[in-house]
Amino acid sequence: MNRPEPAQPGATLAAARPAVELRDRVAALEPELIAFRRDLHRHPELGRQEFRTTGLLRDRLVEAGLEPRVLPGGTGLLVDIVPAGTAPGTGLLAFRADIDALPIDDAKTDVPYRSTVPGRAHACGHDVHTSVVLGAGLVLAEAARTGELRRPVRLVFQPAEEVMPGGALDVIKAGGMDGVDRIFAVHCDPKVEVGRIALRAGAITSACDRLVLHLDGPGGHTARPHLTTDLVTAIARMAADLPGALARRMDPRWGVSLVWGRIASGSAANVIPQHAELEGTVRCLELDGWREAPDLLHELIAKLAETYRAKWTLDYHRGVPPVVNEAVSVALLDEVMNARFGYGAPAPEYPEADRPGGRQVVEGTEQSLGGEDFSWYLEHAPGALARLGVRAPGDTTVRDLHQGRFDVDERAIGIGAELFAALALAEDGD
Numbered sequence: 001m002n003r004p005e006p007a008q009p010g011a012t013l014a015a016a017r018p019a020v021e022l023r024d025r026v027a028a029l030e031p032e033l034i035a036f037r038r039d040l041h042r043h044p045e046l047g048r049q050e051f052r053t054t055g056l057l058r059d060r061l062v063e064a065g066l067e068p069r070v071l072p073g074g075t076g077l078l079v080d081i082v083p084a085g086t087a088p089g090t091g092l093l094a095f096r097a098d099i100d101a102l103p104i105d106d107a108k109t110d111v112p113y114r115s116t117v118p119g120r121a122h123a124c125g126h127d128v129h130t131s132v133v134l135g136a137g138l139v140l141a142e143a144a145r146t147g148e149l150r151r152p153v154r155l156v157f158q159p160a161e162e163v164m165p166g167g168a169l170d171v172i173k174a175g176g177m178d179g180v181d182r183i184f185a186v187h188c189d190p191k192v193e194v195g196r197i198a199l200r201a202g203a204i205t206s207a208c209d210r211l212v213l214h215l216d217g218p219g220g221h222t223a224r225p226h227l228t229t230d231l232v233t234a235i236a237r238m239a240a241d242l243p244g245a246l247a248r249r250m251d252p253r254w255g256v257s258l259v260w261g262r263i264a265s266g267s268a269a270n271v272i273p274q275h276a277e278l279e280g281t282v283r284c285l286e287l288d289g290w291r292e293a294p295d296l297l298h299e300l301i302a303k304l305a306e307t308y309r310a311k312w313t314l315d316y317h318r319g320v321p322p323v324v325n326e327a328v329s330v331a332l333l334d335e336v337m338n339a340r341f342g343y344g345a346p347a348p349e350y351p352e353a354d355r356p357g358g359r360q361v362v363e364g365t366e367q368s369l370g371g372e373d374f375s376w377y378l379e380h381a382p383g384a385l386a387r388l389g390v391r392a393p394g395d396t397t398v399r400d401l402h403q404g405r406f407d408v409d410e411r412a413i414g415i416g417a418e419l420f421a422a423l424a425l426a427e428d429g430d
Contacts, residue, residue: 022418022422022425025421026414026417026418026421029139030135030413033132034410036056037127037128038112038113040099040122040130040131041113041114041115042115042116043115043116044106044117044122045101046100046101046102046103046162046163047159047160047161047162047167048100048159048163048167048170050076051074053075053099053130054070054074054159057077058070058077061137064138065141066137066141067079071176072174073159075159076157076159076167078155078174078176079154080153080154080155081137081140081154081155083149083150083151086152087152088152089152089178089179090152090179091152091179091181092152092153092179092180092181093151093152093153093183093423093424094155094183094383095153095154095155095183095184096171096184097126097129097130097134097155097158098158098159098373099126099159100126100159100161100167101115101120101122101123101124102121104119104121104402104403105121105404106121108404121406123404124402124406125188125388128388128390128408128413129186129416130157131417132186132412132413132417133155133157133417134417135414135416136417136420136421136424143421143425149425151424153424154179156171158171161372161373164210164317164318164320164371165373165376166319166376167373168374169373169376171377172377177380177381180377180380181381182383183377183383184333184383184384184385184386185383185384185385185386186385186386186387186388186416186419187372187385187387188387188388189387189388189390190390190400190406190408192388192389192390192391193393194390194391194409194411195341195411196341196361196389197360197387198361198362198387199333199361199365199386199387200330200363200364201325201327201330202324202327203287203323203325203367204322204324204365204387205323205368205369205372205374205375205385206255206283206369206370207282207284207289207371208281208282208283208320208370209283209290209319210280210316210319211279211281211297211315212279212315212317213278213279213301213312213313213314214277214312214314214315215231215276215277215278215312216231216274216276217231217234217273217311218274219231219271219274220271221272223270225272229309230272231265231266231273231274231308232265232272233308234276234308235263235276235277236263238305241304243258243260246258246282249296250289250293251288254284254286254288254289255283255285256282256283256293257283257284258281259280260278261281262279262280263279264276281319284322285369287321287322287324290321290322294318297316301314320372320376321379323375323378324375324378325378329382329384332423333361333384333386333423334363336422336426341360342360362387362389365387389412389415390408390409390412391409392409395409
């Protein structure tokens with residue numbers, strides 16, 4: 001990917017060097033933020049059960065002189081940082097963190113912050129995302145008091161990112177996007193070295209939906225399939241033919257993929273069953289394909305079902321659309337990140353062997369086939385999701401998201417907090 005050009009004059013940052021000494025302020029908070037992250041890691045909570053996490057965030061934000069609003073469901077919260085002389089609730093720059101954990105075991109045995117809850121773990125880095133946004137918020141709250149913050153900021157601590165169609169919809173329903181002009185988020189990436197972020201203009205994740213197809217017939221004897229609905233053959237043909245038929249009816253550049261995960265029917269060798277089920281997922285790289293897939297699947301299923309005289313119903317569960325990063329927002333992240341950490345800018349306190357150099361943005365990072373409900377926010381305002389480097393320099397261990405051994409280089413927390421604070425404090429904003 002070539003470095004994205006701004007879509008309008010003045011959208012990039014002519015001066016991405018905030019007046020405040022960000023590095024010192026973030027560094028002073030880092031021990032607290034790391035301790036906060038480790039506390040969350042020890043006490044992971046699943047989607048819409050994050051009561052303890054919400055309480056910890058609320059208490060710390062109140063201590064900082066802010067007025068957080070807990071979402072109606074009791075988990076997740078919003079807090080606005082409004083400089084004196086600016087209108088509340090308008091022109092907001094938003095930073096989002098997801099606060100939920102995953103229903104898997106923490107397989108790390110060599111760290112003091114291992115999960116204390118069986119079958120629960122922060123194996124996707126949401127504890128890091130939360131600490132990043134909290135750190136940025138604490139810095140910006142102080143900057144608002146000293147008059148250094150000139151635009152209002154909203155912190156979004158979102159529940160249930162891992163629960164389709166995602167807790168982002170809870171935030172939006174509660175008014176969390178009202179007055180927001182632009183929104184940013186980071187997501188941990190164990191393939192990217194700490195001190196760097198990875199960016200992509202356009203779609204950076206994929207759409208992901210779930211579907212269950214039900215076929216029904218009168219049943220009968222396998223000796224006389226012509227007198228009934230041969231349901232096992234019908235469901236087998238659906239499983240074999242639908243993925244290819246869907247792909248041939250859609251633009252191949254959309255990258256639509258229908259993959260089955262479960263098929264069930266019958267209980268005896270000589271009995272044609274009365275019910276069959278097929279369950280799978282639809283993933284799509286582009287927003288247009290995601291929008292068209294449900295109607296087209298209904299059309300294709302109807303034609304195949306008629307061939308076998310099968311009655312059918314389709315339960316199509318919308319998951320999330322792709323996260324489509326806006327080019328201007330990507331350019332803002334790119335410029336601020338390199339102003340703070342690249343091009344000879346003072347680096348964070350790394351050991352000399354770990355000190356990064358040059359540009360600190362990995363451009364044109366690959367699009368993931370995973371889903372991310374940050375996409376819902378981008379239906380309401382432009383923004384971008386950046387991949388936050390969490391791999392320690394020189395670490396060759398293969399770690400992936402949603403694995404029990406997942407862990408991070410905690411220096412990434414300060415990197416993310418400084419990046420977000422710098423975006424909000426940039427002299428001419430956007």
